Amino acid sequence: MDRDHFYATMNGEGTLDYEVYLNTKALLSCQKDFKDFCNGDELQFQIVHQVEELWMKLIGYTLLDIDDFMQAENTNRVVTLFRRVHSALRLMIAQLDLLETMSPKEYQEIRLQLGNGSGQESPGFRTILKMHQPLWQSFKSVYLEKHGLTVEKIYDSEYSHSDAYVVAEALAEFDELFQRFRFCHIQLIQRTIGLGAKSLKGRGVDLLNEGQRVKFFPELWEIRSQMTDAWGGKYGVVRDSIGGH
Numbered sequence: 001m002d003r004d005h006f007y008a009t010m011n012g013e014g015t016l017d018y019e020v021y022l023n024t025k026a027l028l029s030c031q032k033d034f035k036d037f038c039n040g041d042e043l044q045f046q047i048v049h050q051v052e053e054l055w056m057k058l059i060g061y062t063l064l065d066i067d068d069f070m071q072a073e074n075t076n077r078v079v080t081l082f083r084r085v086h087s088a089l090r091l092m093i094a095q096l097d098l099l100e101t102m103s104p105k106e107y108q109e110i111r112l113q114l115g116n117g118s119g120q121e122s123p124g125f126r127t128i129l130k131m132h133q134p135l136w137q138s139f140k141s142v143y144l145e146k147h148g149l150t151v152e153k154i155y156d157s158e159y160s161h162s163d164a165y166v167v168a169e170a171l172a173e174f175d176e177l178f179q180r181f182r183f184c185h186i187q188l189i190q191r192t193i194g195l196g197a198k199s200l201k202g203r204g205v206d207l208l209n210e211g212q213r214v215k216f217f218p219e220l221w222e223i224r225s226q227m228t229d230a231w232g233g234k235y236g237v238v239r240d241s242i243g244g245h
Helices: 003-009 017-022 042-071 075-099 104-114 123-147 151-157 163-192 204-213 218-235
Strands: none
Touching (some): 042 075, 042 104, 075 163, 123 163, 163 218
């Protein structure tokens, strides 16, 4: 195939309506020129991370709308928009598979282009890390306190699969998927440079554990343990085998 022709035409002219609306001329110029790649995997590396930033931009924007709709107690909109957030997070997780087609040797070459940069500097990641707090306050104020409810009531003593419960589960799924993304990203780091690498300054295992320790909405996870402990207190932690042995 004619590489020179491909390189010359890939970015398009930027004049057609589709190109103008999507600003494809600028979008397809956000990566290095083909001649400047350090190896054949660098284009993939740049695109995956740029797309991750775009998904996080959409997630953050959508979370702002979710907060507004929670304050208006518009549960249908809240649930629909959380579905969008959950889908975007699943796409972010799935895209990491692309980077596993890159060998550790090829990544070492790409790292030289990164300077001291790391995913921890991602503006989308750092923004989303802060957005759970106002979401939780809106949920507590509108769905719990306004109706005299608690997390325990909506999950256990007054469980009715209510609006409050449905929104709580949407929050929990957002929490779970974001932590899953963090875990998969750390696993990718382990596969490419190793968690014991000196360049991580001994923080490799700490990063892995931190991602699993930190929960956006701990009350939504704690209630499950509390319910299970209460159930065990009533029926016994260890019970007779149903097989009679």
